[in-house]
Amino acid sequence: MASTLFRRLGIATLDAAGTVHTQANLLVEGNRIAYIGQEERPADRVVDGDGCLAIPGLINTHHHLYQTLTRVMPEVQSAELFPWLVAQYPVWARMGGEAVKVSSQISLAEMLLSGCTTASDMFYVFPRGSDVSLEHVIEAAAELGIRLHAGRGSMSLGQCAGGLPPDSVVQTQEEILADTELMIDRHHQAEPGGMVRIDVMPCSPFSVTRELMEASRDLARRRGVLLHTHLAETLDEERFCIERFGMRPLAYLEAMGWLGEDVYVAHGIHFNDEELDLLARTKTGVAHCPSSNMRLGSGICRVVEMRQRGVRVGLAVDGSASNDGNNLLLEARQALLLARLRTGASSMTPLDALRLATNGSADVLHRPELGSLEVGKVADIAIFDLNRIEYAGAVEQDPVGALLLCHPTPPRYVMINGEIRVEHGAIKGLDLERLLKRHNELVRALRGQPERV
Numbered sequence: 208m209a210s211t212l213f214r215r216l217g218i219a220t221l222d223a224a225g226t227v228h229t230q231a232n233l234l235v236e237g238n239r240i241a242y243i244g245q246e247e248r249p250a251d252r253v254v255d256g257d258g259c260l261a262i263p264g265l266i267n268t269h270h271h272l273y274q275t276l277t278r279v280m281p282e283v284q285s286a287e288l289f290p291w292l293v294a295q296y297p298v299w300a301r302m303g304g305e306a307v308k309v310s311s312q313i314s315l316a317e318m319l320l321s322g323c324t325t326a327s328d329m330f331y332v333f334p335r336g337s338d339v340s341l342e343h344v345i346e347a348a349a350e351l352g353i354r355l356h357a358g359r360g361s362m363s364l365g366q367c368a369g370g371l372p373p374d375s376v377v378q379t380q381e382e383i384l385a386d387t388e389l390m391i392d393r394h395h396q397a398e399p400g401g402m403v404r405i406d407v408m409p410c411s412p413f414s415v416t417r418e419l420m421e422a423s424r425d426l427a428r429r430r431g432v433l434l435h436t437h438l439a440e441t442l443d444e445e446r447f448c449i450e451r452f453g454m455r456p457l458a459y460l461e462a463m464g465w466l467g468e469d470v471y472v473a474h475g476i477h478f479n480d481e482e483l484d485l486l487a488r489t490k491t492g493v494a495h496c497p498s499s500n501m502r503l504g505s506g507i508c509r510v511v512e513m514r515q516r517g518v519r520v521g522l523a524v525d526g527s528a529s530n531d532g533n534n535l536l537l538e539a540r541q542a543l544l545l546a547r548l549r550t551g552a553s554s555m556t557p558l559d560a561l562r563l564a565t566n567g568s569a570d571v572l573h574r575p576e577l578g579s580l581e582v583g584k585v586a587d588i589a590i591f592d593l594n595r596i597e598y599a600g601a602v603e604q605d606p607v608g609a610l611l612l613c614h615p616t617p618p619r620y621v622m623i624n625g626e627i628r629v630e631h632g633a634i635k636g637l638d639l640e641r642l643l644k645r646h647n648e649l650v651r652a653l654r655g656q657p658e659r660v
Contacts, residue, residue, distance in 0.1 A: 211250055217259065264582070270327060364414050413444060521572065524538050
């Protein structure tokens, strides 16, 4: 069993007590944390961490990895969600399998270079007649060594039936359920520390039929996997649900038996007090997406009130074309600042914001083996060099505060499942220059050609 000792570094454990070691050693044996303390225990490899701070690997609870393909589209730089989607659907309809895999690698690599070790991705665009598969996303994550909740997303309510997406990117309920079951059979790793989990993710109330929502619920609970969807993101969605279903979005989910500890929803901006209490009572999780919500002008999620009421809340980057970035440490900073804008400067501390991206996200994704640095937990670790100009002065005051309040920097090391994946700020084994070149070629072709690429 290979072992690594990270020597003489600060450690923010994010355990229940919020323990922070100013200078300690962290030993990893296999894929687990074996020791944290002052002793310098023997190891196969010793890594000097002087001047660095170790934190748990950051956990992203909601994403659309393929969207680097349409990042910063001029037509939608100032659009709200519904027109933003309508303009992008026709471009996404021309995606092929290579474009999905390469764009997923770009997003995952960018997240990895922010200290992210686990990502939940909702992939829901399956153009008719294409070779696109959820397996393209799974392959991208496997090649980078990042932990993945691969969401088998779906859209079944096309424009001809009153939905938002064009009919060219929706599937039949039978196709969706059969492929979802296949992905679970092939890839779901239920054991603690599993590198791939399959979650069932019908996209939204305005792109999925009630019948598919209910069938997805039944499939997920029969197979013991998580359920995830977009909810209460915009007032347009609220109006759609009231006009079509005669109820608000959360009431619609409740009516379908779609609330519970095995459910997490993305965004959750437009909830009233009674709905926050319902989320807490049912233990339904929320993936908070601050930058995307600001970018699209959707609103401000009531994160502080959620946490006060006991709602399970994690952090998320959201899609690479509604955030236009994949930096989860920056997202934690955004969550901190946005919460303070809504509820005051004392309403969220830097440690609270870091907990959203670690403990909170691990709880939402049902990963108790992740989210903190403690003996016996899986060795997912991000280590940041605080001897940088961005942290000058701040590091002498409070290293954790420096990481969240100062301008984020890339990690020096990232370990996932006991393997070092980022070393001295570079992803091991990745030809990033080649990947970037191919990605931008695919973007040019996708934007410039009517056929699929």
